[in-house]
Amino acid sequence: MNFYSNHKLLFWSSLLFFAFLTLQIGILPALQNQTVFKPLPNAKPLTPEEKLGKALYVENGCIACHTQQVRSVDMDKVFGSRPNIPADYAANKRTDVWRNTANLLGSERTGPDLTNIGERQPSIDWHLLHLYQPRAVVKESIMPAYQWLFQEKQYLQKGDVEVKVPPEFLKNKFNKIVATKDALYLVAYLQSLKQTKLPDGQTPPEFLYKQKEVKAAAAAGGDNLPDGAELYTVNCVACHQANGEGLPGAFPPLKGSGVILGEDLKLYVTIIMKGYNARPEYAEMPAVGTNANFTPEIVAALINHERTSWGNAGKKVTAEEVKTIMEEIK
Structure with a gap:
């Protein structure tokens, strides 16, 4: 009973108990986290x-x-x-x-x-x-x-x-x-803001609750390329728009484009991989393909999609044709 009626004892007991909880719940776990969780080896500090x-x-x-x-x-x-x-x-x-x-x-x-x-x-x-x-x-x-x-x-x-x-x-x-x-x-x-790659040999955590994957049908001609429409949506639609018409004064159209429908495949592949900045009326295109590590199959699928969409009627290409050019322009 003396404990509950002694205000000094109550105060110091509460203070010590609070300090103990702070140490155990806040400070020590934080110090441990700083030791266990360190930046990834390839992480770049902000400039x-x-x-x-x-x-x-x-x-x-x-x-x-x-x-x-x-x-x-x-x-x-x-x-x-x-x-x-x-x-x-x-x-x-x-x-x-x-x-x-x-x-x-x-x-x-x-x-x-x-x-x-x-x-x-x-x-x-x-x-x-x-x-x-x-x-x-x-x-x-x-x-x-x-x-x-x-x-x-x-x-x-x-x-x-x-x-x-x-x-x-x-x-x-x-x-x-x-x-x-x-x-x-x-x-x-x-x-x-870019995800840092994990060190070699380290397996990344899996994505859970996966939706059933529907295997895309192979493109006409049995080329077994990735889905060009999906690749375009992920990598290109933000600038060139879903209708392929681009944005006047900002980003060029792909619909009816001379580059898309032309015979110079090397120029086409080079633009995808290394970007383009030869038209002052439009914004500079970054090296999308290089930044995203495009494979010849991805580039071929994109080209085929762009050459056969929005009324375009261009000639399809194979991954082998693209691979030869990519090796040449490295």
Whole structure:
């Protein structure tokens, strides 16, 4: 009974018990996690520009609509090559002595997960246009336009990074849209978001609750290539659009394109693998094929899809033809 009536004893007993629980539940597990979970060997630290972009990502509320966590369920396979593991977040450092660094995992997907967006969409031009006016690249998008990250100028100055905006989204079609440093920092951070490959010999966690896979029918002619339509949707549709018509003033059309229907297969394969920047009226195309490690079979399937879609009537190619060119242009 003395224990319950002695306020000093109650206070110090409660304080010691609280300190013990804090040590056992909070501090010791955290120290153990720092020892067990270390950054993957190939993980790249953020550059100063990317760190500034991360701060802008937080400042502009991107975490409210985008996650950065590929869950271990099959439906998340579109966002990354494997489920995330604790080591993916081990490189994060404290903001300062008072504040911990948020992992930006997010809790809602009003927009897609961004864990691997740097691999899925490496084009700086696409990201800048998407930030300036999301509906220019995704008509159904409900994302707000971050136009305060851009300037409108009559003339370009040295060092300006112009955003290729379709005329319909310009208030004054004679003005130029220029990205500010903040816009470039934010895009630099988005481009840095890439899943680090696991060390050789380490098996990634499996995706659970897999849906029944329907084996795609082999393409006409028995070439046994991958599904070109699916590959186009994953790698190309964001810029060139589902109808193959591109975006005027931003991304070129594939429908009726001279490159698509032409006889210069080497040029076609080179553009897919190494990108293209020879048309000032359009944004630069990144090296999609090289960045995504396209095989000859993937490139052939893409070419065949583009040559036979949207009214195109081009000649199909084989993986062997593409392989010969890929070896030549390495």
